[in-house]
Amino acid sequence: MPGKNLTRDEARQRADSLDVRAYTVELDLTGDGPTFRSTTVVGFAAHSSAGPVFLDLIAPEVIELTLNGRNLDPATHFDGVRINLPEVAPDNTLRVVANCAYMNTGEGLHRFIDPVDKGTYLYTQFEVADARRVFACFDQPDLKATFQLTVLAPHDWAVFSNAITPEPRPVSGRVDAAAWAFEATPPVSTYITALVAGAYHVQRDVYRRGEVEIPMAVACRASLAEHLDAAEIFDVTKRGFDFFLELFAQPYPFTKYDQLFVPEYNAGAMENAGCVTILEDYVFRSKVTDATYERRAETILHELAHMWFGDLVTMRWWDDLWLNESFATYVSVLAQAESTRWTNAWTTFANVEKTWAYRQDQLPSTHPIVADIKDLADVEVNFDGITYAKGASVLKQLVAWVGRDNFFEAIRRYFTRHAWGNTTLADLLGFLEETSGRDLSSWSAEWLQTAGVNVLRPEYAVDAEGNITSFAVTQTAVAEYPTLRSHRIAIGSYDLTDGQIARRDSFELDVAGPRTEVPHLVGTRAADLVLVNDEDLSYAKIRLDPRSLATVARHIGSISDSLARTLCWSAAWDMTRDAELPARDYVELMLRGINAESDIVVEQALQRQAIAAVWSFADPQWRDTGLRRLAYASLEHLRAAAPGSDRQLSWMRTFASVARTDEHLAVLSELLSGARSLPGLDMDPDLRWHLLRRLVACGLAGEPEVDAELDSDDTAAGRRYAAAALAARPTVAAKEEAWASVVGDDSLPNATQAAVIAGFAQPEQVELLEPFVMRYFAALPDVWEKRTNKIAQGIVVGLFPGHRIQTSTVELVDEFLAAEERPAALRRLLLESRDGIVRALRARECDRAAG
Numbered sequence: 001m002p003g004k005n006l007t008r009d010e011a012r013q014r015a016d017s018l019d020v021r022a023y024t025v026e027l028d029l030t031g032d033g034p035t036f037r038s039t040t041v042v043g044f045a046a047h048s049s050a051g052p053v054f055l056d057l058i059a060p061e062v063i064e065l066t067l068n069g070r071n072l073d074p075a076t077h078f079d080g081v082r083i084n085l086p087e088v089a090p091d092n093t094l095r096v097v098a099n100c101a102y103m104n105t106g107e108g109l110h111r112f113i114d115p116v117d118k119g120t121y122l123y124t125q126f127e128v129a130d131a132r133r134v135f136a137c138f139d140q141p142d143l144k145a146t147f148q149l150t151v152l153a154p155h156d157w158a159v160f161s162n163a164i165t166p167e168p169r170p171v172s173g174r175v176d177a178a179a180w181a182f183e184a185t186p187p188v189s190t191y192i193t194a195l196v197a198g199a200y201h202v203q204r205d206v207y208r209r210g211e212v213e214i215p216m217a218v219a220c221r222a223s224l225a226e227h228l229d230a231a232e233i234f235d236v237t238k239r240g241f242d243f244f245l246e247l248f249a250q251p252y253p254f255t256k257y258d259q260l261f262v263p264e265y266n267a268g269a270m271e272n273a274g275c276v277t278i279l280e281d282y283v284f285r286s287k288v289t290d291a292t293y294e295r296r297a298e299t300i301l302h303e304l305a306h307m308w309f310g311d312l313v314t315m316r317w318w319d320d321l322w323l324n325e326s327f328a329t330y331v332s333v334l335a336q337a338e339s340t341r342w343t344n345a346w347t348t349f350a351n352v353e354k355t356w357a358y359r360q361d362q363l364p365s366t367h368p369i370v371a372d373i374k375d376l377a378d379v380e381v382n383f384d385g386i387t388y389a390k391g392a393s394v395l396k397q398l399v400a401w402v403g404r405d406n407f408f409e410a411i412r413r414y415f416t417r418h419a420w421g422n423t424t425l426a427d428l429l430g431f432l433e434e435t436s437g438r439d440l441s442s443w444s445a446e447w448l449q450t451a452g453v454n455v456l457r458p459e460y461a462v463d464a465e466g467n468i469t470s471f472a473v474t475q476t477a478v479a480e481y482p483t484l485r486s487h488r489i490a491i492g493s494y495d496l497t498d499g500q501i502a503r504r505d506s507f508e509l510d511v512a513g514p515r516t517e518v519p520h521l522v523g524t525r526a527a528d529l530v531l532v533n534d535e536d537l538s539y540a541k542i543r544l545d546p547r548s549l550a551t552v553a554r555h556i557g558s559i560s561d562s563l564a565r566t567l568c569w570s571a572a573w574d575m576t577r578d579a580e581l582p583a584r585d586y587v588e589l590m591l592r593g594i595n596a597e598s599d600i601v602v603e604q605a606l607q608r609q610a611i612a613a614v615w616s617f618a619d620p621q622w623r624d625t626g627l628r629r630l631a632y633a634s635l636e637h638l639r640a641a642a643p644g645s646d647r648q649l650s651w652m653r654t655f656a657s658v659a660r661t662d663e664h665l666a667v668l669s670e671l672l673s674g675a676r677s678l679p680g681l682d683m684d685p686d687l688r689w690h691l692l693r694r695l696v697a698c699g700l701a702g703e704p705e706v707d708a709e710l711d712s713d714d715t716a717a718g719r720r721y722a723a724a725a726l727a728a729r730p731t732v733a734a735k736e737e738a739w740a741s742v743v744g745d746d747s748l749p750n751a752t753q754a755a756v757i758a759g760f761a762q763p764e765q766v767e768l769l770e771p772f773v774m775r776y777f778a779a780l781p782d783v784w785e786k787r788t789n790k791i792a793q794g795i796v797v798g799l800f801p802g803h804r805i806q807t808s809t810v811e812l813v814d815e816f817l818a819a820e821e822r823p824a825a826l827r828r829l830l831l832e833s834r835d836g837i838v839r840a841l842r843a844r845e846c847d848r849a850a851g
């Protein structure tokens with residue numbers, strides 16, 4: 001729809017010609033129909049140069065439009081996405097009364113009915129530009145205004161917004177309804193305004209530090225109340241407040257801090273001012289490993305950091321989204337490592353975030369950290385591994401470069417100078433140059449304005465006595481992104497002694513250009529293992545020399561340092577993905593070394609990667625052997641794991657993912673039926689569904705078993721698991737049904753759609769899914785045109801035939817893209833999926849040669 005996709009040029013022009021002062025918004029949520037009444041009064045000044053002005057509003061119907069007391073005809077001035085005002089005065093008051101739509105896509109005002117108790121749950125999600133689905137506004141980050149919200153809702157609801165929840169007052173003539181009139185906020189961007197309302201279960205606490213008191217609440221659906229571990233969530237939050245208040249030396253900008261766990265949420269969390277929404281899966285109704293607790297804590301700290309960086313001081317336009325997200329990511333890991341029990345947070349960062357960043361940076365769609373975001377469609381597909389993880393890696397390196405004290409002194413000046421305003425990267429770099437005395441222009445050009453990841457390799461020669469005669473670090477880049485960068489790295493030398501691999505020496509140096517000689521090491525004894533990014537200081541893929549690779553292959557579990565071990569695992573995984581290490585060798589390496597892995601985050605990553613290696617990167621001729629190897633090993637680890645341990649759970653899930661033989665599938669059946677049990681292993685609902693889905697996908701269970709399981713877990717999560725399991729059935733009819741519900745119909749809520757898609761695409765069902773390949777490409781234009789952004793992305797990525805690792809899949813993408821001009825964001829998603837096939841084909845070739 002024209003006008004839906006706001007461009008940067010339009011936003012700039014609008015920001016230059018307007019000052020928006022205040023929104024007064026009233027929402028009537030008392031009905032249960034498809035729409036709700038939204039009344040907005042917005043005050044704004046227009047400069048004399050202002051031409052025609054438009055506001056954003058996506059609504060089925062505008063009932064009344066009044067500009068400065070004069071009625072305007074909605075039919076003339078509203079086109080479904082914009083309110084167009086041909087003439088405005090220097091000072092304006094616009095009143096808009098509209099019927100806006102409840103959404104089931106997680107965008108705008110999402111409505112969810114709990115199947116357990118029929119409770120209604122609403123929440124808003126406005127980033128990037130969906131405030132306009134709830135009230136008429138200038139929906140761009142640099143038109144900040146105060147926001148005063150009044151909500152009419154059933155009197156027994158809990159209602160949250162950006163200000164402290166007021167006492168509800170009765171509404172005359174409506175016995176069941178009450179009105180909540182919130183105080184106005186300070187000037188904020190539309191995308192961080194919020195409303196959460198419904199039958200939520202609420203727990204409260206207060207953060208205290210000296211004179212400061214910040215009321216806090218956490219909330220979730222009533223049917224999840226027994227699982228809400230509020231004490232732990234408050235504890236992490238308080239540690240975050242302690243850490244950030246000290247580090248930023250700035251008061252907390254808002255009046256309270258609520259964290260609401262909301263259903264059917266598309267993201268991990270959202271930093272609405274003082275009113276953070278979080279993925280409900282973080283209320284654990286079944287056992288999860290500590291890796292998930294760690295992730296949740298990181299999320300909590302990330303959103304808290306945004307209250308200052310993002311909400312108090314906000315990017316002018318989405319070009320600087322990376323800075324917003326990278327900063328929050330970097331300081332959340334810092335806070336986690338230094339003020340919570342997850343002192344290994346930087347190992348997780350190296351393992352999880354950097355793997356994500358390297359992967360993204362090698363896709364054809366990679367881009368400089370500083371992105372060129374021309375319009376909303378560009379940013380919608382840019383919440384990626386560059387924006388979050390590469391940016392954070394590079395910030396970590398910047399901190400090393402300017403010094404931690406200088407870095408945070410610059411941050412403090414930046415907050416003070418730009419509080420409640422908008423900025424660009426240049427504003428922050430200015431303060432960093434001021435505090436550090438360093439010129440950051442070449443650093444910025446090298447790291448922020450170019451794309452791609454470098455590969456660093458050690459190259460050395462050894463004499464007859466085993467001493468090094470020459471040592472250099474070489475740097476390469478791919479042809480498409482040829483930038484070679486300056487890296488601050490450490491080189492670590494590790495020796496195998498008494499069955500342990502320990503660091504003998506590590507020293508820092510700068511490397512630049514294609515080859516850097518390292519005289520420091522000449523004359524020293526060659527090490528069993530050389531790491532050229534020891535301590536993970538820089539952002540680069542590393543390679544192991546042949547001797548180090550042999551050491552790692554035989555003794556990876558004996559490396560005593562967890563970060564060093566993680567770097568070796570990452571190097572091996574990179575080499576597998578890059579077709580330099582056969583997938584079967586990676587699987588063997590993983591099986592040999594994982595027993596010594598003590599970090600559950602790393603352990604789970606290795607399990608996932610080994611499964612992916614077998615399915616995608618191994619020669620199909622070897623696949624059955626590989627799966628059997630993994631399944632037998634998983635079962636052994638499972639039996640050996642301590643009862644009730646994280647390791648037991650992670651091996652149980654791995655085993656269930658790869659079980660294929662009658663014998664192994666029988667183990668799953670017996671665990672489900674109770675005929676077999678493992679000490680300490682709680683067959684809780686999530687685990688039961690995981691096992692059942694595997695049995696269903698293999699044809700050993702079907703609708704009756706799914707129905708029976710649903711009878712004992714008829715919850716929102718249970719229904720999603722059931723939908724996924726039914727879509728996983730190995731029959732044409734099941735696939736047709738799943739396809740029709742996702743592609744042929746738009747009534748499925750976002751989370752159910754995601755579940756059906758996940759069930760639909762089983763790796764061993766490639767032949768069964770063959771008829772859907774052409775239908776996928778045929779459906780794309782319509783899906784992209786008609787569905788909302790998040791829903792369309794889910795379909796394009798999730799239904800892509802990614803398990804069909806064949807040259808013809810690549811050709812189908814090419815034909816689709818060549819046939820006509822496709823929207824840039826759609827093109828990007830397809831090229832990324834295409835790259836997955838090309839990469840897998842190369843890796844399979846490598847593995848075949850080894851077989």
Ligand SMILES: [Zn+2]
Pocket residue numbers: 271302303306324325328
């Ligand atoms: Zn964020």
